[in-house]
Each structure stands twice: as C-alpha cells, then as structure tokens.
Amino acid sequence: MRRIVVHIALMAGAALMLAGCGFADVRSPVPEFMRAKAPEPPALEPAPDVKRMLKEKLDSVFTAASQPTSVRVSEPRPNLRGPGWTACVKAEVISVTGKPLGTRTYRVEISGGVIADRQKVEAEDTCNTESYEPV
Template sequence: MQRITVHIVLMAATALALGGCGFADSRSPLPEFMRVKESDPPPLEPPPDVKELVRNHLDSVFMAASAPRNVEVSPARHDLRGLGWTACVKAELTSANGKPLGVQTYRISINEGLIFDRRHVEEEDTCLSESYEPI
C-alpha cells in the first residue's frame, strides 16, 4: 500500500513539474530558448483619405440639422492608443433653433476606413494647432 502511495506522489510531482513548462511566457525567469515568443503587433493600415471619408459620411460627424458649412479637415494621424487613425474636422454650424454656433471642431477616430467615434475638441487638444484643408 505504501509503495502505491509513493508512486502516486512521484507521478503527481512529475506532472506538476512538467505542467509548469506550459506557462513559460516571455516574462518568465526561464532561459530565452524556453520562453514563449511574443507575437508581432498587427501591421498598421494605410492612412485614410480623410477628405473623401468626411465628404461621403458627413452625417457621421455632424447632425444634418446643424447645416455644416465650410467644412475643413486635418491630415490623418496614427492613433497612439490603437491601430486606427485620428483627424480633426471643423465647420460652421447652426443650432437646432437656427442660431449660428460658429466654428465647431471635432476629433474623429477612423478604423478600417470608417468613422467610429467623434468627440468635441477641448482646449488642450492638438486640433487647435493642426493645418486644415477644405473638403
């Protein structure tokens, strides 16, 4: 009986030791050749044509009731927090009751050729120093 218990303990210890080899990630203290290699980051998509994208999807940036005029866009910049792109868009807008709002600026996020987010620009944003071109 004792012999069977010793064999079970030895097999369990061996299984535990060998099972730990599967967890040798890139930050483990094991030698380099025993670690799991880190995967390469996915490639960046080419910069989008912001002028055409905004021209074709103006309703993704501005509400139709705001009647955007003199729309201008900045060049696309790589988004530092992801794989997409960001750009700035500004236009003269009108409020829902017809009063002019003046020039409003938005930062848009572009991923896989689509505008998926827009945010009103704040004072510390870099959109204020960008160069713009009319669409």
C-alpha cells in the same frame, strides 16, 4: 502495494514539477529564453481618404440641422489608443434656432474605412495645432 503507492506519488510529483516548466509571461523575471514571445502588433491599415469619407457621409460628424459650412480636415494620423486612424474636422455650424455657433472641431476615429467615433475637441487637444485643408 506500498511500492505501487510510492511509484504513483513519485510520478505525480514529477508531473507537477514538469508542469511548471512551461514558458513564462513576457514580463516574468526569468531568463529571456524561457519567456513567451511578445505578440506582434496588428498591421497598420493604409491611410484613409478622409476628404472622400466626409463628402460621402458628413452627417457622421455633424448633424444635418447644424448646416456645416467651410468644412476643413487635418491629415489622418495613426490612432495611439488602438487600431485605426484619427483626424480632426472643423466646420462653421449654426444652432437649431438659426443662430451661428461658430467653429466646432471634432476628433474622428476611423476604423475599417469608416468613421467609427467622433469626440468634441477640448482646449488641450492636439487638434488646435493641426493644419487643415478644405474638403
């Protein structure tokens, strides 16, 4: 009986030691051949036609009440924070009361061929240095 218990303990110990021999994380401090391979970055989708998107759905960036005029757009750039693309959009807008508000600039995020998000540009944003083309 004692022999069986010893064999079971040895087998369990060997199983635990072998379980630790799996591949380590990409950033683990083990030799390169023991590390798991880094995942491939997702393929970059083709550059979107931002002008066409804005012509079809300008209300995804500016409200209809703001009556945007002189709409201009920058070249799309790959999004550094995730998949998709970003572009900058400028337009002259008016307030709800009819007073001109001046030029408003937004950074739009494009994912899957649609405008997924828009954010107002801050003073330190790169949209201020972009070149724009009329829509």
